[in-house]
Structure formats: C-alpha cells, structure tokens
Amino acid sequence: MNARRLGLARLGQYAIVLVVAVSLNFALPRLMPGSPLALIAGVEVGEMSPEERAAVTADAGLDQPLVVQYLTYWKSILTLDFGYSFRQGTPIEELVLERVPWTLLLTLTALVVSAVVGIALGAFAAWRRGGAWDVSSLTVMIALESTPQFWLGMLFIALFSVSLGWLPSFGATTAGADLTGLAWLADVAEHAVLPVLTLSILSIPAVYLSMRYSTLSVLGEDYIRTAQAKGLRPRAVMLHHVVRTALLPVTTVLALRLGWAFGGTVVIETVFSYPGLGRLMYDAVSARDYPVMQATFLVFTVAVLLANLLADSLYPRLDPRTRV
Amino acid sequence: MVTSASAVAELLAIRDLRVTFRASGRDVHAVRGVDLSVAQGETLAVVGESGSGKSVTMMAALGLLPENAEVAGSIRLRDRELLAMDERALRSVRGAEIGVVFQDPMSSLNPVHTVSRQIAEAIRAHADVSRAAAHGRAVELLGEVGIPDPRTRADDYPHQFSGGMRQRVMIAMALACGPRVLVADEPTTALDVTVQAQIVDLVDRIRRERGMAVIWISHDLGVVAQIADRVAVMYAGRVVEQGPCADLFDAAVHPYTAGLLRAMPRLDAPAGTQLEVIPGGLPDPEAHHGGCVFAPRCDHAHDTCAAARPALLPLVAGGGHAVACHRSGERLDPGRAVPAGAVSPGAVPAGDAAGAVPARLGGSPTLRAGTDNVRSRTGADEGRSRTGDGESAGPPVVVALDDLRVHYRGRGSWRRAAAPVRAVDGVTLELEHGRTLGLVGESGSGKSTLGRALLGLEKPSGGSVAFGDRVLHTLSAAGLRELRCTAQLVFQDPAASMNPALRVEDVVSEPLRINRRGSVAEQRARAGELLEIVELPRELGRRYPHQLSGGQRQRVAIARGLALDPRVLVCDEPVSALDVSVQAQIITLLSRLQAELGLSLLVISHDLAVIRTIAHRVAVMYLGQIVELGGRDDVFGRPRHPYTRGLLDAVPVPDPHRRSRPAPLAGDPPSPAAPPSGCRFHERCAFARPGLCDTTPPPLEEQRPGHWTACHLADEIAASSAPDPARSATG
Structure with missing residues (x-):
C-alpha cells in the first residue's frame, strides 16, 4: 500500500520531467530568433508571397493560439506523429523507428559490456588495493576517462579497419550483400564490434571507478568481518557480501551511463557512419532539419528517463532497506 | 606463565601472544605478551579500555587480523596450534569451533x-x-x-x-555450527541497559545449556561481575591481573584494576563516594616499554617498575589469582585484601614519567570530588523540601520548558505525511540555576531532541521553551543568536564535533570569533585560559584535534562550550564515548565546573550510574514524556515509577556476589510514531491494570514532596514490594 503510493509518487516525478522536456521541445523553435515558420515548416520564408506564407502558416497550425498549438503538439507526440522531414520528405516516425533498433543494439550492448568489465575490474582492483593491478588499472582508467570519443573511434578505424583490415569501418551491414539468417547476424555483429567497443571503453572508467570506491568502502564494513568470522571462503565473502552490496550505488551510475551512451552515439555513429538515431540527429543538425532534431531529442529524453525509472525500480529489489 | 589450578582442561589457551602492526615504518604494539585461557563451560571476561588489545587478541585467534599484523606466540584450541594453521584450516575453525558476536549488531x-x-x-x-x-x-x-x-x-x-x-x-x-567457544566482543555496548540485561541472560543461558566456553570482552565491569567466572584485566597490550571473578572484585591487587573499580560510577555505592581519577592516559602504542606498562600512571611505581617488566604470577603458588606487578607482594595485605589506604587518590604520582598529566590534577582537592559537593547541596535541598518550604525556596529557574512537543514528520510519501514521530511529547521541566539536571532514558526516548529543543536547535511543534521571560520561538534571529551565547552544547563524540582542520585553540575560540568578541590576540589568550580551566596545558592549543586523546578532546569540547560564559550547558552523553578511567575525569571536571561557575547543567545520558554521580535532580524519560522527576536520592533510592525501577534493576551491579536480580524489563520501547494508548509504558509494565493503565494516561503528579511520578499505581506498587537491598545503600 505504502510502497505502491511511493511508486506512484516516483512515477509522478518522472511524468513531470517528461512534461518539462516536451514543453521545452515545443518552446525551442518558438523562442529562437527569426520566424518560427522557418524552423517549424522548414520553408524559405523570404521567398514566399504573403498568400503562400499564410497557407503554410495555417498548414503548420501556427495561426492557432499558443495553447491550441501546445495541445496539438502533445497530441502528435502521443500518436507518434512527428511530421515530415524537410530533407527527405519521409514521415519522421518512420525514420526514427527504422533507426531505433540500431542505436539500441549499440547502447545496450555497450552498457552490458561496460557494466560487466567495469564491475569486475573495479571489484578486483579494490580487493587488491594498492597492488600492481590496482595502480596500473586505475591509471589506465583515468587516462581513458579523458580520451575524446571521436579520437578513439578514428584510432580504431585506422588500426582495425585500415591497417589490419579485420573489421569493417562503416555501416551496420554490408551494403548490397543481401544476407539472411546467421550470415546476416554475423555481418551485423562484425559491423557492431568497433562502435560497441568504442562506446564501452568510454563507459568502463565511470563504472570501474564507482565500483572500486564502493567496494573499498564495503570492505571496511563490520559485516564483512562477520562473514569472515563465520568461516566463509574468500570467494563467498567477496561475491555474496562485498560485491553484492557494493553494486548498489553502481546501478545508479549505470543508469546515468545509458544516458551518456545515447549522447555518445551522436559522435560514434557519425564516426562509423552507423545508421542509428545519433547519426540521424547529426544529419538533422547539419541540414537544419528541425522537426527531425526535435523528434530525436525527444526519443533520447524518453530513453534516459526510462533508464532511470528502471534503475529506480530495480533499486528496492537490490537494497531491502529502501523497500518501504 | 600462569599455571591454572583448575582441573578442567583448557579449551582455548593463549600464551605470550604478541601482535605488532607494521605501517609505513612505524610499529604499533597492540598486544605485548598476553596469556589467557578458557575452559569448557566457563565464562572468561576480558576487561580493558580501548587500546588495551583485547579485541586484537581475539581477532588473532581467528586469524582475522589485517595483513600488516605480525603475530607471535601461541594460540591453542585443544591441542591444535591456531597460529600454525594455514588459511583453509583456520576457516574450518572460524564459525565452526569459535563463534563470534560483535559489538554493533546494526x-x-x-x-x-x-x-x-x-x-x-x-x-x-x-x-x-x-x-x-x-x-x-x-x-x-x-x-x-x-x-x-x-x-x-x-x-x-x-x-x-x-x-x-x-x-x-x-x-x-x-x-x-555449535562452536565450543563463543567470543562476545562488547556485545552489549551498543544496546540499552534493559536490552543489555536480556542479552546477558541469554548468553549465560546458552552457555549453560550447551556447555560452551564464553569469552566476554568488555569495558563494563558491571556486566563482567554479573556474568564472568574468571576475569582477565588487560592494559596496553598486557594482562595485568587475572583471577576468579569474586577474588578480583573483592581483592583487586593491581593498581590499575583497583583504580578502575574505584573510577567506575556505580549505583550501589553510598552517595558521596568519591570517584577515583586515574590520571593520564594509555601509553604510546608505538613506544617499546622495558618496564611495567602501567608505571607512568601508577601511584606506587618505583625504580624497578620502570626498569623491568613484571611477570604475571600467581599470588599464592598454584592459585588462580595472578597479578603482573612488582609490588603485588607488598600490596597484598592478608588482613585487608584491598589496600585502600595505600591508594590515596590525591597523592601526587610518585616517580611519574607522564609529563602529560598536569601537576594540579593530582593535588587539587576540588578535582577529586565526584559526588562530594553534589552531596552536600542535595542534602540541603532535600532538607528544605521536606520541611515544607516547597518550591519558593529552591534556586531560581533558568530555563522552563512548558508542555514542549517536538514532532517529526513521519516517513510517508511527499504528499501525505505518515503519523508524526512524537520525539518529545509534552514535557514540562525546569532547569534551576547552579544545579545539574540529569535526563535518563533508553535510546529513542527523545532525550537528545529535548536537549536540542532547549537550545532552540529544534523547532517546537507545541509548548514553549523560556529563558526567563524570553520565549525561544518568539525571538528574532538576532535575539536567538544572543540567547545562544548563554546556552551551549557539548556533544557525545568530541572528535566528530570539531573541525579537524582547526587547531585546538581555534576550536575553543571559535564561539568568540563568531560573536566577534575581542581581538584575535584576546581570543587566543582566552582560549589558553579556557584550556587551563578544563585542566589542559595551554601548549595543547597549538595541536590539532586528532593529536589528542578522547578524554582531552572532550575537555576541549567543554572548553569551547564555556567560551562565551554561558549560564546553561547541555551535555548530551558527554562520557559515553570515553573509557571508564577517562569518564571519571570528565564527570569530576563537569561537577567542579558546575559548582565553581554556577552553571546550570543538563546532562543527558543513558547511563544511570553517571547521572547518579553528577546530577542533583533526575528526570526519567520514556517515549517522549517524563515519567519520573525528583531529587537524585529520591529517584534512585525510592523510585516510584515501574519503568525507573526496571531501568535501575537492569543496571548490572559490579559485585559478583549480587547476581540475582529481578527479571529484566521485557521487550523494546514501542515506536514513538505510534505510542500506546493510556500509559505509554503499560505494555511492558508488570503492574499494568487493564481498564486503567491502557486507557488513561497518568499525569505527572507531585506524589511526594519534590518527587513527581506519572503512574496510577505508584502508591500500591510502593506498598506491595519489599525494599530492595541493592538500593537501600543509596537512601
């Protein structure tokens, strides 16, 4: 009962964030300098006759009162009707739906890889605190943390695609190969390796650092001494008591990293010419394709919110103290 | 070294154990040669202050010391040498053959x-x-x-x-896993006194039923007297005295043991008994001592003590009572086991190597008095109230709480508040000029909240706090600031309540700086004075808080509290974080300051013995309300509320001959968010009468002159129960 009410309250908080994000999205073109017509309808305002302009304005609904425009905007969002791309003339909803799976493939795989690697390395470093592994891994992680992503991506292309020729450097599939079944899957996997690697490597340091720190503090807890005094094997102490408890703060970091990963796709997908949402956003920005920009922005926002919601609802399952 | 006379085979035997922690070129000698043993079915209590090495000894037996620990000596479980075991073999001992209970179950x-x-x-x-x-x-x-x-x-x-x-x-x-040995490392220190009594009974019952050996590590001599068969007293990594429980309490030979017993505030001591102060503190754990570790603090030390380490030898050949003291032969007077006359608390330590001890500490007569001056005042006041002068003749009231309530919003959602937590729920109380009010109660009873509300640090949900005619919540921010100069707070944990980046003198003068009193030089000079008032050398002002011992830090906290010449000082658990011997120093200091400066003290503590030693009047708090209020001797000697009686019964008496006591109060205090109807105590009360106690809240009434009780049945209970000999000494 109480837990449900708290859950509802949390959902409410997310709903508020969503409303704010959508409203910003709505307000942005209307606040920018110049005619919103240019931004919303994507037409060369200066070249039109007054009649044409009125027709386009009416078509875009810009002659309506602001409140009506706002409500119409909401309606279009809820029905996934984002309008048309200026550049390609295709419905944005189609563009987005086509791109979403590719971006999810990259980000989710990268999340899993960075979670597993970061947690394992971080826990191990903390366990052997001050040892050679701890010191060297910490140095490498801090270096990676400050590496620009595009640079790393380009480095990988130069190394693995150009010099060694092991992996493809662009696209999600081999163009025109028309593969099916397992061959297609292998082709997709091959293309995903470098972007996923780049994204993962950029996320690992944050996970590693938080896991290392969290493990260090758990190692000093009294209940670890209790576990040892029970005669548990070191591995059991480490897995069931240290890592299990140290994971709690790391889940929050992971949820945040998902948001970062989405942001990272803008650069990574551009570097690897990968047909995902990030690339779509980049292209939209270059072409000043505002409706597409707005739509991708919204999708990213919702995705980050969902990731946080997931972490939030996962947390009580991991930490019984937060179950009310 | 000790030849145990007992015929029972030793189950766990520790011989000449030494543990040294090596860290960055410095060696910390935590254990310096310890001999201990415990037999099946026996309870061995290991007593010592923090830093005495008692926990380290036990962790060494379990092989759970950090990697930088160097362990030498022998620890045998039956006929197996634990120190020679590899990790895998040790794991089969941990938990299976030696079970451990740690201090903080949280x-x-x-x-x-x-x-x-x-x-x-x-x-x-x-x-x-x-x-x-x-x-x-x-x-x-x-x-x-x-x-x-x-x-x-x-x-x-x-x-x-x-x-x-x-x-x-x-x-x-x-x-x-049915261990043969149960190690209980301060298992009740984090618990309330009523719960402590339950746990002590539980462990003792299980030991009997299972025939286990119990090693009970504690700094609390009261608990030890209640549970131990044998006692080992540790000091600075050594066992200084060991023997059957009764022998040790009746006839402590080592000056440290004897000093500890006298330094401990106890409920069964006649009022007016002096607390002995053991001057100084533990020796530097990094130093290597050739001689007796206690010599620097010992009144009896002579040249041999500093030169040679005394062995732990039986007093009588083959006897169980062993002492590590060169002068044990002289001190053991067959006619009078405790050579009380030989230990004069006021004596200046002879051959004193401890320069840290201010010279005055030994000599000043005002320092020794624990209950001494308290006694005379209370006696006079009692006389007055008995003759019927009543309230008018009492000292003027400095702070008056009237029906004070502090409720916290419960943990609910952000939209709908759950039931409020009634931390303080209708307290009317007066703090009198130049007197000490002791506030006791279990954790969660609201005593700290009350103290904070008195200082205006908590906003009252109802009622008022008045300093004379100034009512706290009606004051402006400036007025409140001004008022706070007259009322200060001393916290439980002195380390946590000081900015570690400030020098001690800056910590002490901070209140002056905040209130812009005087120039920097004047503030510094005042800080020096204040340090002297709390019996610390001025030079200490240049140091940082972490360089001080716990007792010194609490003195600094008190000095800071006195910086603005307050009229009221609230001390929230001022000695709970300190060792017994240091506790006595701080209690004595507070008593002295209170008398000399005419302070009004509110001392909050869960430790009834501390309150009895320091307070003139005592208020007993339960679930946000005062259930009993009166003069110290009334409340402790003639308690009328069943809760007060339960609390007093639960306090372990440091006397192994008086182990039988009433069954401890059962259960835990209910939640202050949902206090029981009627009398809040009725669910735990053996006397509760259905239809009365569970429906009608008893008012706090002056049922005896100057003695207020909130109980419907106090008169009947007083009439029905025989006077308890344990408390008759108090009256």
Missing part, C-alpha cells in the same frame, strides 16, 4: 540479505546440508535465541529488527 549484519540466509550461510560453510535444511536450522536457532515467531521473522532483513533483536540474530549466527 553494522555487523549484512543489510541486503535476510537474517535466515545469513545464518544458513554459516551452517552451509561448514556442513554439507541442503539449503532447505539450513534454513530450517536457522529458524530453530532464531527461536532458541528468543526471536518471537521465528518462522515468519526468518525472512526479514536486519533493518526490520530492533537493536536487541539484531544482537540475538548475531548470537544465533555465532551458534549456528
């Missing part, structure tokens, strides 16, 4: 696993049993340690249990 249980899982884990670490069987055994164990409804509670998490219940879970876990 932090010693993993918060993310259910209690049954944590117990089952211990079982499955040593026996090849199924998950279900281990779970079933865990439920049985929970029942054995007195968890009500163990089947349902087994799947709860630690945070869903109260402190006492958590400690029961810890005990169940330690018993899981």
Whole structure:
C-alpha cells in the first residue's frame, strides 16, 4: 500500500520531467530568433508571397493560439506523429523507428559490456588495493576517462579497419550483400564490434571507478568481518557480501551511463557512419532539419528517463532497506 | 606463565601472544605478551579500555587480523596450534569451533540479505546440508535465541529488527555450527541497559545449556561481575591481573584494576563516594616499554617498575589469582585484601614519567570530588523540601520548558505525511540555576531532541521553551543568536564535533570569533585560559584535534562550550564515548565546573550510574514524556515509577556476589510514531491494570514532596514490594 503510493509518487516525478522536456521541445523553435515558420515548416520564408506564407502558416497550425498549438503538439507526440522531414520528405516516425533498433543494439550492448568489465575490474582492483593491478588499472582508467570519443573511434578505424583490415569501418551491414539468417547476424555483429567497443571503453572508467570506491568502502564494513568470522571462503565473502552490496550505488551510475551512451552515439555513429538515431540527429543538425532534431531529442529524453525509472525500480529489489 | 589450578582442561589457551602492526615504518604494539585461557563451560571476561588489545587478541585467534599484523606466540584450541594453521584450516575453525558476536549488531549484519540466509550461510560453510535444511536450522536457532515467531521473522532483513533483536540474530549466527567457544566482543555496548540485561541472560543461558566456553570482552565491569567466572584485566597490550571473578572484585591487587573499580560510577555505592581519577592516559602504542606498562600512571611505581617488566604470577603458588606487578607482594595485605589506604587518590604520582598529566590534577582537592559537593547541596535541598518550604525556596529557574512537543514528520510519501514521530511529547521541566539536571532514558526516548529543543536547535511543534521571560520561538534571529551565547552544547563524540582542520585553540575560540568578541590576540589568550580551566596545558592549543586523546578532546569540547560564559550547558552523553578511567575525569571536571561557575547543567545520558554521580535532580524519560522527576536520592533510592525501577534493576551491579536480580524489563520501547494508548509504558509494565493503565494516561503528579511520578499505581506498587537491598545503600 505504502510502497505502491511511493511508486506512484516516483512515477509522478518522472511524468513531470517528461512534461518539462516536451514543453521545452515545443518552446525551442518558438523562442529562437527569426520566424518560427522557418524552423517549424522548414520553408524559405523570404521567398514566399504573403498568400503562400499564410497557407503554410495555417498548414503548420501556427495561426492557432499558443495553447491550441501546445495541445496539438502533445497530441502528435502521443500518436507518434512527428511530421515530415524537410530533407527527405519521409514521415519522421518512420525514420526514427527504422533507426531505433540500431542505436539500441549499440547502447545496450555497450552498457552490458561496460557494466560487466567495469564491475569486475573495479571489484578486483579494490580487493587488491594498492597492488600492481590496482595502480596500473586505475591509471589506465583515468587516462581513458579523458580520451575524446571521436579520437578513439578514428584510432580504431585506422588500426582495425585500415591497417589490419579485420573489421569493417562503416555501416551496420554490408551494403548490397543481401544476407539472411546467421550470415546476416554475423555481418551485423562484425559491423557492431568497433562502435560497441568504442562506446564501452568510454563507459568502463565511470563504472570501474564507482565500483572500486564502493567496494573499498564495503570492505571496511563490520559485516564483512562477520562473514569472515563465520568461516566463509574468500570467494563467498567477496561475491555474496562485498560485491553484492557494493553494486548498489553502481546501478545508479549505470543508469546515468545509458544516458551518456545515447549522447555518445551522436559522435560514434557519425564516426562509423552507423545508421542509428545519433547519426540521424547529426544529419538533422547539419541540414537544419528541425522537426527531425526535435523528434530525436525527444526519443533520447524518453530513453534516459526510462533508464532511470528502471534503475529506480530495480533499486528496492537490490537494497531491502529502501523497500518501504 | 600462569599455571591454572583448575582441573578442567583448557579449551582455548593463549600464551605470550604478541601482535605488532607494521605501517609505513612505524610499529604499533597492540598486544605485548598476553596469556589467557578458557575452559569448557566457563565464562572468561576480558576487561580493558580501548587500546588495551583485547579485541586484537581475539581477532588473532581467528586469524582475522589485517595483513600488516605480525603475530607471535601461541594460540591453542585443544591441542591444535591456531597460529600454525594455514588459511583453509583456520576457516574450518572460524564459525565452526569459535563463534563470534560483535559489538554493533546494526553494522555487523549484512543489510541486503535476510537474517535466515545469513545464518544458513554459516551452517552451509561448514556442513554439507541442503539449503532447505539450513534454513530450517536457522529458524530453530532464531527461536532458541528468543526471536518471537521465528518462522515468519526468518525472512526479514536486519533493518526490520530492533537493536536487541539484531544482537540475538548475531548470537544465533555465532551458534549456528555449535562452536565450543563463543567470543562476545562488547556485545552489549551498543544496546540499552534493559536490552543489555536480556542479552546477558541469554548468553549465560546458552552457555549453560550447551556447555560452551564464553569469552566476554568488555569495558563494563558491571556486566563482567554479573556474568564472568574468571576475569582477565588487560592494559596496553598486557594482562595485568587475572583471577576468579569474586577474588578480583573483592581483592583487586593491581593498581590499575583497583583504580578502575574505584573510577567506575556505580549505583550501589553510598552517595558521596568519591570517584577515583586515574590520571593520564594509555601509553604510546608505538613506544617499546622495558618496564611495567602501567608505571607512568601508577601511584606506587618505583625504580624497578620502570626498569623491568613484571611477570604475571600467581599470588599464592598454584592459585588462580595472578597479578603482573612488582609490588603485588607488598600490596597484598592478608588482613585487608584491598589496600585502600595505600591508594590515596590525591597523592601526587610518585616517580611519574607522564609529563602529560598536569601537576594540579593530582593535588587539587576540588578535582577529586565526584559526588562530594553534589552531596552536600542535595542534602540541603532535600532538607528544605521536606520541611515544607516547597518550591519558593529552591534556586531560581533558568530555563522552563512548558508542555514542549517536538514532532517529526513521519516517513510517508511527499504528499501525505505518515503519523508524526512524537520525539518529545509534552514535557514540562525546569532547569534551576547552579544545579545539574540529569535526563535518563533508553535510546529513542527523545532525550537528545529535548536537549536540542532547549537550545532552540529544534523547532517546537507545541509548548514553549523560556529563558526567563524570553520565549525561544518568539525571538528574532538576532535575539536567538544572543540567547545562544548563554546556552551551549557539548556533544557525545568530541572528535566528530570539531573541525579537524582547526587547531585546538581555534576550536575553543571559535564561539568568540563568531560573536566577534575581542581581538584575535584576546581570543587566543582566552582560549589558553579556557584550556587551563578544563585542566589542559595551554601548549595543547597549538595541536590539532586528532593529536589528542578522547578524554582531552572532550575537555576541549567543554572548553569551547564555556567560551562565551554561558549560564546553561547541555551535555548530551558527554562520557559515553570515553573509557571508564577517562569518564571519571570528565564527570569530576563537569561537577567542579558546575559548582565553581554556577552553571546550570543538563546532562543527558543513558547511563544511570553517571547521572547518579553528577546530577542533583533526575528526570526519567520514556517515549517522549517524563515519567519520573525528583531529587537524585529520591529517584534512585525510592523510585516510584515501574519503568525507573526496571531501568535501575537492569543496571548490572559490579559485585559478583549480587547476581540475582529481578527479571529484566521485557521487550523494546514501542515506536514513538505510534505510542500506546493510556500509559505509554503499560505494555511492558508488570503492574499494568487493564481498564486503567491502557486507557488513561497518568499525569505527572507531585506524589511526594519534590518527587513527581506519572503512574496510577505508584502508591500500591510502593506498598506491595519489599525494599530492595541493592538500593537501600543509596537512601
């Protein structure tokens, strides 16, 4: 009962964030300098006759009162009707739906890889605190943390695609190969390796650092001494008591990293010419394709919110103290 | 070295154990040659202050010391040498043959696993049993340690249990594999006195039933006297005295043991008994001592003490009572076991190597008096109230609380508040000029909140706090600031209440700086004065808080509290974080300051003996309300409220000959968010009368002159029960 009410309250908080994000999205073109017509309808305002302009304005609904425009905007969002791309003339909803799976493939795989690697390395470093592994891994992680992503991506292309020729450097599939079944899957996997690697490597340091720190503090807890005094094997102490408890703060970091990963796709997908949402956003920005920009922005926002919601609802399952 | 006279085979025997921690070129000698042993079915108490090495000794037996520890000597369990075992063999000893219960059950249980899982884990670490069987055994164990409804509670998490219940879970876990030895490392220190009594009874019952050996590590001599068969007293990494419990309490020979016993505030001492102050503090753990570790603080030290280390030798050949003191022969007077005359508390330490001890500490007569000056005042006041002068003749009231309430919003959602937590729920109390009011109660009774509300640090939800005609919540911010100069606070943990980046003199003068009193030079000079007032050398002002001992830090905290010449000083658990010998120093200091400066003290403590030593008047708090209020001798000597009686009964008397005591108060205090109807205590009260106590809240009435009680049945209870000899000495 109480837990449900708290859950509802949390959902409410997310709903508020969503409303704010959508409203910003709505307000942005209307606040920018110049005619919103240019931004919303994507037409060369200066070249039109007054009649044409009125027709386009009416078509875009810009002659309506602001409140009506706002409500119409909401309606279009809820029905996934984002309008048309200026550049390609295709419905944005189609563009987005086509791109979403590719971006999810990259980000989710990268999340899993960075979670597993970061947690394992971080826990191990903390366990052997001050040892050679701890010191060297910490140095490498801090270096990676400050590496620009595009640079790393380009480095990988130069190394693995150009010099060694092991992996493809662009696209999600081999163009025109028309593969099916397992061959297609292998082709997709091959293309995903470098972007996923780049994204993962950029996320690992944050996970590693938080896991290392969290493990260090758990190692000093009294209940670890209790576990040892029970005669548990070191591995059991480490897995069931240290890592299990140290994971709690790391889940929050992971949820945040998902948001970062989405942001990272803008650069990574551009570097690897990968047909995902990030690339779509980049292209939209270059072409000043505002409706597409707005739509991708919204999708990213919702995705980050969902990731946080997931972490939030996962947390009580991991930490019984937060179950009310 | 000690030849135990007992015919029973030694189960665990520690011989000449030395533990040195090596860290960055510095050696910390934590244990400097310890001999201990425990036989089957026996309870050995290891007594010592923090830093005495008692916990390190036990951790060494379990092989759980950090890697930088260097261990030498011998620890044998039956005929196996633990120190020679590899990690795998040691693991089969831990939990299976030696079970451990740690101090703080809150932090010693993993918060993310259910209690049954944590117990089952211990079982499955040593026996090849199924998950279900281990779970079933865990439920049985929970029942054995007195968890009500163990089947349902087994799947709860630690945070869903109260402190006492958590400690029961810890005990169940330690018993899981049927160990031969149970090590209990300060198992009741974090618990309330009523819960402590329950745990002591539980451990003793289990020891009897299972025939285990128990090693009970404690700094609390009261508990030790209640539970131990034999006692070993540790000091600075050595056992200085060891023997049967009764011998040790009746005839302590080592000056440290004797000093500890006299330094301890106790409920059964006649009022007016002096607390002995053991001057100085523990020796530097990094230093290597050729001689007796206690010599620098010892009144009896002579040249040999500094030169040669005394061996732990039996007083009588083959006897069980052994002492490590060169002068034990002289001190052991067959006619009078405790050579009380030989130890004069005021004597200037002879051959004193401890320069840290201010010279005045030994000589000043005002320092020695614990209850001395308190006594005379109370006596006079009592006389007055008995002759019927009543309130008018009492000292003027400095602070008056009127029906004060502090409620916190409960943990609910952000939209709908749950039931408020009634931390303080209708308290009317007066703090008199130049007198000390002691406030006692279990944790969660609201005593700290009351203290904070008195200083205007908590906003009252109802009622008022008035300093004379100035009512706190009506004051402006400036008025409040001004008022705060007259009322200051001393916290429990002096280390946590000081900015570690400031020098001691800046800590002390900070209140002056904040209130812009005087120039920097004047502030500094005042800080020096203040340090002298609290009996610290001025030079200490240049140091940082972490360079000071716990007792010195608490003195600094008191000096800071006095910086603005306050009229009121609230001390919230001022000695709870300190060792017994240091506690006595601080209590004595507070008593002296209170008398000399005419302060009004509010001393908040869960320790009844401390309150009895320092307070003129005592208020007993239960679930946000005052249940009994009166002169110290009235409340302690003639308690009328069943809760007060229960609290007093639960305090362990440091006398092994008086072990029988009434059954401890059962259960835990109810939640202050949902206090019981009627009398809040009725659910735990043996006298509660249905239809009265559970429906009508008893008012706090002056049932005897100057003695207020909130109980419907106080008169009947007083008439029905025989006077308790344990308390008759007090009256």
